Amino acid sequence: MTTTTTRKSRAGGVPTPARRRSDATANRAALLSAARTLLALDPHASLDAIAHGAGLSRRAVYGHFPDRESLLREVITLGAVRFNEIAEATDDPDPRVALARMAVRLWREADAVRAAANIALDDVHMDITVRALLPLRRRVRAITAAGVASGMFRQDVDAKLLAVLVEQAARATLRELRLSTADAAAIVARMVLSVVGLSWREQHELFAAHPEIIAED
Structure with missing residues (x-):
């Protein structure tokens, strides 16, 4: 009897626990993918729109996330993980190259990161974003400190303040410009x-000496 019931379940009857999981x-995964795609375009995308994009009902969403805010936090967290990985993997003895390359790599990331960046533009989520991006911020501070110490970066601003200015400029660029042109990477690199x-x-001269900064995929 037990064997027969189990076989029926596997053959298309009641889904097995493994199938339900x-x-x-x-x-x-479909919800997070839809959220990343839609929030990358519109940080105010509704829960209904995200559910529709995932091919699910709004009710199905609540089986995974109690509300839109919890879904946004998950997108921020996942995006921050990727941001931090890129920041920590980007290195060069020349702080100018390191900073420009990091900016380009972050910009060229997939929707997961761009969605998190869009959400970060909303001051309501600033606290959680700042906490999630601590490794990235530490890396930016290290690069700016090296640049100031070497004389390659401006000398009229303290290194810590300069790191803040870089962060704020990047945030302002995301807020004011939705760069989609072919030379967007170069624009972002030039900005920082x-x-x-x-x-x-x-x-x-830097780009001529290091064309890989804006040419890399």
Whole structure:
């Protein structure tokens, strides 16, 4: 009897526990994927829109997230993990190259990161974003400190304050510009390099010497 029942379940009757777990995992992944895609375009995308994008009902969403806010926090967390990984993996003995390369790599990330960046533009989520991005912020501070100490970055601003200015400039760029042009990566790199004091001529020379900064995929 038990064997027969089990076989029926596996053949298409009542889903087995393993199948239910697999479906739940797939649905959660679909929700997060839809959230990343929609929030990358519109940080105010509704829960209904996200559910629809995932091919699920609004009721199904509540089986994974109690409300929209908890879903947003998960997207922020996942995006921050990727941000931090990129920051910690980006290194170069030349702080100008390290900073520009990091900016380009972050910009070129997939929707998971861009969605988190869009949500971060909302001051309501600033606290959780700041906490989640501590490794990235430490890396930016280290690069700016190295740049100031080496004389490659501007000398009229304290290194810690300069790191804050870089962060704020990046945030302002995300807020004001939805860059989608072919040269968006170069624009982002030029923005951070301008903040740390490089002239347009110095930037041109840097890119000529290191074309991989904006050419890398």
